[in-house]
Amino acid sequence: MQKPLAKAILFDMDGTLVNTxxxxxxxxxxxxxxxxxxxxxxxxxxxxxxxxxxxxxxxxxxxxxxxxxxxxxxxxxxxxxxxxxxHPSDQSTLYAGIHSLLCKLQADGFALGILSNKEDELTRRIVSDVLGDFSFVWVQGLLDSVPRKPDATAIRQFLIRQGFSADDIVYIGDSEVDWQTACNVPCSPILVSWGFRPKEELQSLPGSMVVDTVHELEDAIYGIQREGSEKQS
Missing domain, CATH: 1.10.150 (DNA polymerase; domain 1)
Known part of the structure; x- marks a missing residue:
């Protein structure tokens, strides 16, 4: 049986899932x-x-x-x-298409998680307010006990807790901080251009994969999955 490359999809929150x-x-x-x-x-x-x-x-x-x-x-x-x-989420909304994408990923059995550099309590409140329809296996913001991104400690702790390896996850964000975080794990990164950084800035990062729409993000996630399956077939 073919084994997909990605078992878990981890997201940055601000500028990636939620326009805050x-x-x-x-x-x-x-x-x-x-x-x-x-x-x-x-x-x-x-x-x-x-x-x-x-x-x-x-x-x-x-x-x-x-x-x-x-x-x-x-x-x-x-x-x-x-x-x-x-007022943590008075004006904050999901980016167009994110709700449908998360529904599909959840239905297809991916473990979904969020890692933010926003303080943990605020992160959890915004997730509850704006992303309450979804069951994330892990939501973590900034904690005094864990270095902030781009340090990879938090993601490595997640991997140990869930029994995953770095090869099992994709990390999705909208900034150089998220790209560096993925590089530090190391795991596969995908960067979205609709967030808080100019597309040109993201494309200048070595080896970056940058997507412009949620449809392109979905294709990238499942393309990575297919590539992993093909390598092991």
């Missing part, structure tokens, strides 16, 4: 208002996200040309997080 941009912008705007600035633009927000919200806020402040000491930065970060925790 406006909720992040709103929370950042709450913080920046404390120093007299409006919310960041959508393009600025896209540029600075990906390595945790504290780093995203720091990047947005740097783009304003403002220098803050660590105590003031922490004050703004606390304000941002208070706002975000109060």
């Amino acid at each position: 941009l406006e909720d992040i912008r709103s929370a950042m705007g709450c913080a920046l208002s404390l120093i007299g600035f409006p919310p960041p633009s959508a393009e600025t927000t896209k540029r600075v996200v990906g390595r945790g919200l504290k780093n995203a806020l720091r990047g947005a402040i740097q783009e304003l040309g403002v220098t803050l000491d660590e105590e003031e930065h922490q004050r703004l970060y606390n304000a941002m997080m208070d706002s975000y925790r109060a």
Whole structure:
């Protein structure tokens, strides 16, 4: 019997499954208002996200040309997080086609998981609010005990817990952080161009597979599966 290459599909959340941009912008705007600035633009927000919200806020402040000491930065970060925790998914929605894709993957027996650099509690709340129709075997955000992506510790822990090898999984994201995470496992990466990074940036990553639509993503997932089956036939 042929053995498929992929048993599990792991996803980044923001910019991959869920468009969280406006909720992040709103929370950042709450913080920046404390120093007299409006919310960041959508393009600025896209540029600075990906390595945790504290780093995203720091990047947005740097783009304003403002220098803050660590105590003031922490004050703004606390304000941002208070706002975000109060409104984690008011404007967040699944990207078009994602619901159908996840239904198909789940029906076909893939183990589905999510790994985000957003704090764990927020990640789980957004998954519950926006992705509550699905049974993920693993959902994890940023924990104090586990290094953030692109460190591969979290995925390696998942592999041990589920009894998988790196060859059994595909990791799907929308940024250089996700590509590097997959490389560090190492496992097969797929990058989507509808998220928070320009397509040209993603294509410049060595050996990257970049898809533009959910249909192309589905083809890539099942193409990888077929390739694995063919190699073992």
